Amino acid sequence: MSAIPTLPVIVLTDLDGTLLDHHDYSTSAARDALSFLQQHNIPLIFNTSKTQPEVIQLRRQLANTSPYVCENGGAIYHVDSDDEWHCELPGASYADILKVLNQLRKDGFNFRGFNDMTDTEVAAITGLSIDDAHHARQRAATEPLLWRGEESEITAFREALLAHGLRLLKGGRFYHVMGDADKASAVTFFKDYYRQQWGLNEAPQVIALGDGENDRAMLEASDYPVVIPGESGTLELNNPEAQTAEFKGPKGWNNTLLPLLEKLLKENCGG
Numbered sequence: 001m002s003a004i005p006t007l008p009v010i011v012l013t014d015l016d017g018t019l020l021d022h023h024d025y026s027t028s029a030a031r032d033a034l035s036f037l038q039q040h041n042i043p044l045i046f047n048t049s050k051t052q053p054e055v056i057q058l059r060r061q062l063a064n065t066s067p068y069v070c071e072n073g074g075a076i077y078h079v080d081s082d083d084e085w086h087c088e089l090p091g092a093s094y095a096d097i098l099k100v101l102n103q104l105r106k107d108g109f110n111f112r113g114f115n116d117m118t119d120t121e122v123a124a125i126t127g128l129s130i131d132d133a134h135h136a137r138q139r140a141a142t143e144p145l146l147w148r149g150e151e152s153e154i155t156a157f158r159e160a161l162l163a164h165g166l167r168l169l170k171g172g173r174f175y176h177v178m179g180d181a182d183k184a185s186a187v188t189f190f191k192d193y194y195r196q197q198w199g200l201n202e203a204p205q206v207i208a209l210g211d212g213e214n215d216r217a218m219l220e221a222s223d224y225p226v227v228i229p230g231e232s233g234t235l236e237l238n239n240p241e242a243q244t245a246e247f248k249g250p251k252g253w254n255n256t257l258l259p260l261l262e263k264l265l266k267e268n269c270g271g
């Protein structure tokens with residue numbers, strides 16, 4: 001059983017544009033809330049579209065030892081009672097996705113995925129360094145791809161994927177193929193995980209923070225959703241507990257999360 005925090009609460013957070021500054025990827029404005037979480041043993045679970053090697057780098061920088069979630073909820077990494085790291089794939093595995101994509105390519109659909117590209121090619125398309133492109137290509141549960149066919153064929157491609165239990169999401173530059181998972185899968189998973197870890201009768205409360213449309217499901221599944229204003233608009237949620245931060249990125253993260261944690265701590269101590 002891991003150390004029970006002063007407050008039976010877990011925090012799930014998006015990274016880009018939420019805990020990380022949109023422009024310089026810094027977390028320095030979130031320093032106070034980050035040390036509050038550490039002091040009180042409250043898990044801070046990264047829930048991001050990034051891949052595992054990308055997240056591991058950031059966990060190291062921030063001395064974060066909590067479980068984490070990669071590829072938009074597609075891969076959940078956690079330590080079990082055997083003290084070993086495990087990976088849950090609530091949707092589909094990368095191998096299964098590639099198998100279906102190979103079949104669809106033979107059926108005549110025209111696309112180019114990260115698995116078909118070299119590190120250099122991914123770096124050129126995304127603007128990432130070669131090292132970062134290499135990390136972005138280490139995938140467990142989703143495949144980004146460039147569509148090379150006619151726009152009109154997308155619908156048939158989407159339906160062919162659906163027939164195999166896979167979804168096609170449109171991102172900024174890429175389409176993303178993944179199984180039936182999203183960032184909310186992790187909320188359900190970790191409520192149960194920490195209820196057992198901490199020997200609680202009820203699931204712990206969940207605070208979630210995010211700025212993008214792909215955070216909506218996670219925010220809606222949480223007890224205390226915190227919306228960080230996004231670069232291209234601010235999410236609106238149908239939840240009376242939802243708060244919107246006053247500032248973008250880590251400053252908004254800090255200034256909303258810290259008072260919320262202090263309020264919950266006070267209530268929990270009966271103060």
Ligand SMILES: [Mg+2]
Pocket residue numbers: 014015016017018210211212
């Ligand atoms: Mg984001």
